[in-house]
Amino acid sequence: xxxxxxxxxxxxxxxxxxxxxxxxxxxxxxxxxxxxxxxxxxxxxxxxxxxxxxxxxxxxxxxxxxxxxxxxxxxxxxxxxxxxxxxxxxxxxxxxxxxxxxxxxxxxxxxxxxxxxxxxxxxxxxxxxxxxxxxxxxxxxxxxxxxxxxxxxxxxxxxxxxxxxxxxxxxxxxxxxxxx
Numbered sequence: 001x002x003x004x005x006x007x008x009x010x011x012x013x014x015x016x017x018x019x020x021x022x023x024x025x026x027x028x029x030x031x032x033x034x035x036x037x038x039x040x041x042x043x044x045x046x047x048x049x050x051x052x053x054x055x056x057x058x059x060x061x062x063x064x065x066x067x068x069x070x071x072x073x074x075x076x077x078x079x080x081x082x083x084x085x086x087x088x089x090x091x092x093x094x095x096x097x098x099x100x101x102x103x104x105x106x107x108x109x110x111x112x113x114x115x116x117x118x119x120x121x122x123x124x125x126x127x128x129x130x131x132x133x134x135x136x137x138x139x140x141x142x143x144x145x146x147x148x149x150x151x152x153x154x155x156x157x158x159x160x161x162x163x164x165x166x167x168x169x170x171x172x173x174x175x176x177x178x179x180x
Contacts, residue, residue, distance in 0.1 A: 146168075
């Protein structure tokens with residue numbers, strides 16, 4: 001077996017309508033499907049839900065569940081809020097900067113652009129508290145080859161030491177203030 005693509009990725013949301021409208025407005029996603037049931041099809045559990053699906057481009061689907069009879073949403077308090085995120089690719093730096101301006105114009109805090117050498121990105125939160133990243137690729141084939149050549153060495157070293165290997169330190173040589 002070989003996975004052919006991600007069918008969809010699902011997250012929880014506080015309000016399905018607000019979530020769909022936000023993703024349509026700020027990320028220009030199309031709303032493609034809504035499913036609502038009173039019972040969970042896989043388990044049979046009585047748990048009413050609204051399941052909404054958005055087109056994230058090229059067959060990628062981002063979905064959300066609103067679960068009105070469950071406890072309020074939370075997050076893993078043992079994981080820093082910068083760790084768990086959904087990174088979405090845009091086609092150009094102009095698109096990235098236009099998205100940043102649109103978000104900031106409506107009072108949404110945006111970090112970046114951050115220069116990761118092989119891509120530049122901005123970070124912000126959706127109305128549910130999910131961290132999002134918009135990224136534009138800037139890697140050269142040489143950069144990709146250099147990273148590909150060291151990936152297993154880095155992973156193996158990390159596995160043994162739990163200290164950051166320096167094979168790809170060139171990606172973030174500058175300080176965060178210098179990365180714009």
